[in-house]
Amino acid sequence: MNSCNVCQAETKNKCSNCNQVAYCSVQHQKQDWKSHKSNCHPFRVAHNELLGRHLVATRNIKPYEIVLKEAPLMRGPAQISVPVCMGCLNAIEPNDHITCDKCGWPLCGPECPTLDEHKAECQLTEARGQKVNVQEFNGPHPLYTCVSTVRCLLLNETNPANAEKFQQLESLEQTRRGSNQWKADLASIGQFIPKFFRTQKFSEEEIMRAVGALQINGHEVPTSDPPHVAVFYTASFTENSCVPNLAKSFTKNGHCILWAPKAIKKGANLSICYSDAVWGTADRQRHLMQTKLFKCSCERCVDVTELGTYYSALKCEDRKCTGLLLPIKADDWNGCWRCRECQKQVQRKYVDGILERAGKDIQSMEKTAENGFKYLKHYEKWLPPQHYHLSEVKILQVQLIAKDQKELMVLPDEQLQLKLKYAKELIELYEILAPCEVRMLGTLCFELHSAIAEHTRRVALQSNLSPKEMLEESLLYVEKCVNYLQYESDIFVEGHILKQAKINRDALRMVIRIS
Numbered sequence: 001m002n003s004c005n006v007c008q009a010e011t012k013n014k015c016s017n018c019n020q021v022a023y024c025s026v027q028h029q030k031q032d033w034k035s036h037k038s039n040c041h042p043f044r045v046a047h048n049e050l051l052g053r054h055l056v057a058t059r060n061i062k063p064y065e066i067v068l069k070e071a072p073l074m075r076g077p078a079q080i081s082v083p084v085c086m087g088c089l090n091a092i093e094p095n096d097h098i099t100c101d102k103c104g105w106p107l108c109g110p111e112c113p114t115l116d117e118h119k120a121e122c123q124l125t126e127a128r129g130q131k132v133n134v135q136e137f138n139g140p141h142p143l144y145t146c147v148s149t150v151r152c153l154l155l156n157e158t159n160p161a162n163a164e165k166f167q168q169l170e171s172l173e174q175t176r177r178g179s180n181q182w183k184a185d186l187a188s189i190g191q192f193i194p195k196f197f198r199t200q201k202f203s204e205e206e207i208m209r210a211v212g213a214l215q216i217n218g219h220e221v222p223t224s225d226p227p228h229v230a231v232f233y234t235a236s237f238t239e240n241s242c243v244p245n246l247a248k249s250f251t252k253n254g255h256c257i258l259w260a261p262k263a264i265k266k267g268a269n270l271s272i273c274y275s276d277a278v279w280g281t282a283d284r285q286r287h288l289m290q291t292k293l294f295k296c297s298c299e300r301c302v303d304v305t306e307l308g309t310y311y312s313a314l315k316c317e318d319r320k321c322t323g324l325l326l327p328i329k330a331d332d333w334n335g336c337w338r339c340r341e342c343q344k345q346v347q348r349k350y351v352d353g354i355l356e357r358a359g360k361d362i363q364s365m366e367k368t369a370e371n372g373f374k375y376l377k378h379y380e381k382w383l384p385p386q387h388y389h390l391s392e393v394k395i396l397q398v399q400l401i402a403k404d405q406k407e408l409m410v411l412p413d414e415q416l417q418l419k420l421k422y423a424k425e426l427i428e429l430y431e432i433l434a435p436c437e438v439r440m441l442g443t444l445c446f447e448l449h450s451a452i453a454e455h456t457r458r459v460a461l462q463s464n465l466s467p468k469e470m471l472e473e474s475l476l477y478v479e480k481c482v483n484y485l486q487y488e489s490d491i492f493v494e495g496h497i498l499k500q501a502k503i504n505r506d507a508l509r510m511v512i513r514i515s
């Protein structure tokens with residue numbers, strides 16, 4: 001038995017959304033909703049030695065359910081940024097912008113200075129007694145490096161409630177102290193702020209703590225161009241996993257949405273990927289260590305085969321052997337690699353040589369379908385079909401082989417089959433490896449549904465076969481696409497794909513009904 005949140009009477013009924021507070025009656029639940037609303041989530045914040053604060057599901061969560069929607073505590077320019085508008089954070093047009101009357105920071109137009117966020121650096125610059133004067137607009141501008149830190153430091157003046165929450169976030173200042181990144185930050189931010197703004201308001205320690213909290217908790221938010229950085233409070237308690245159970249999307253105004261692409265069981269820890277789930281394990285681990293200062297030991301990271309996909313494996317050096325090369329120890333990607341079939345070991349130099357060449361060749365490749373085919377043919381000799389470099393090029397190929405409906409209608413059959421094959425294989429691969437990369441999966445599902453539809457059209461032209469089954473397959477993938485992209489705003493490409501996918505889905509349903 002629990003006691004009612006309002007009258008303390010004993011009751012069995014709990015709020016069905018969060019499963020955490022009890023009510024004796026619908027009446028008392030309604031009465032309490034205003035104050036309960038902001039705490040009503042299908043998870044609770046838990047704490048233990050290993051994970052620190054983390055989130056645990058308090059009930060079964062259904063597929064596609066939103067678990068958390070949250071406004072940022074603060075947001076600002078990325079640490080390395082071209083000059084951006086201090087209001088909307090979009091890049092400044094060199095020939096079409098204004099500057100703030102009070103401080104001189106560039107803004108795109110008169111509507112932008114009213115945003116609260118700008119107050120921090122605006123007041124600090126005003127107090128400095130000299131406006132800033134930004135003249136260079138091409139490329140990163142050193143002045144912008146400190147802006148987000150300034151916004152964190154002055155949160156207690158611009159938004160005291162958010163400042164209190166920001167104080168609770170992890171900064172890992174002790175671990176960071178003395179590292180190369182920390183030293184660079186000290187020069188470009190820690191020592192820069194007092195000197196540039198001519199202020200003794202913040203101690204070096206305070207500034208470096210804010211820098212750390214920003215780096216550890218900052219999310220890249222793509223709602224501006226270039227993307228900006230934002231810190232979210234509750235979302236920051238989700239733990240990292242390279243096969244997470246939550247996907248992250250953003251609303252038009254930069255609020256974050258964490259949602260479940262697959263069902264989540266009551267009691268499970270909620271996770272997002274702090275790195276890029278499309279990268280191989282060695283790259284993800286390096287990135288996590290550099291930016292978030294920890295070594296990931298999720299189920300994907302402790303398994304060299306990456307859940308049986310051999311996503312980072314190389315083919316055996318011995319051409320007659322069909323085995324695959326992988327590190328001998330799962331926690332040492334920089335150590336020795338060995339063929340899992342013939343047991344032959346290879347030197348690091350061999351592994352690094354192939355991976356570096358394959359990576360550089362993708363970067364420098366002019367992105368055409370023809371070049372993609374050449375690349376795949378060449379690197380197949382060293383890399384197994386699901387390797388991350390080959391997969392990256394196959395993702396490109398799915399988009400490059402027939403870029404639109406017109407091209408698709410005249411595409412040679414052989415290439416249509418390849419588009420189908422790549423899209424299908426990639427969806428299968430990433431649903432195992434990166435189930436929360438919803439934008440990529442949604443886009444692949446869209447491409448696949450249209451390739452299937454085109455294939456169906458061709459089959460129907462040539463025979464009397466009823467293509468109903470194939471139409472149903474096309475519908476299946478366009479429905480998947482809508483599910484994956486349902487929270488994407490129409491300011492993103494994916495939001496536009498979503499719109500088209502809904503139109504195609506409805507049309508397909510109609511065709512299937514009458515066929």
Ligand SMILES: [Zn+2]
Pocket residue numbers: 004005006007008009023024025028
């Ligand atoms: Zn009651």
Ligand SMILES: [Zn+2]
Pocket residue numbers: 015016017018019020021036039040041
């Ligand atoms: Zn509730």
Ligand SMILES: [Zn+2]
Pocket residue numbers: 085086087088089090107108109112
């Ligand atoms: Zn603006």
Ligand SMILES: [Zn+2]
Pocket residue numbers: 100101102103104105113118121122123
């Ligand atoms: Zn200003």
Ligand SMILES: [Zn+2]
Pocket residue numbers: 241242243296297298299300301
């Ligand atoms: Zn991991």
Ligand SMILES: [Zn+2]
Pocket residue numbers: 316317318321322323324339340341342343344
């Ligand atoms: Zn071998």
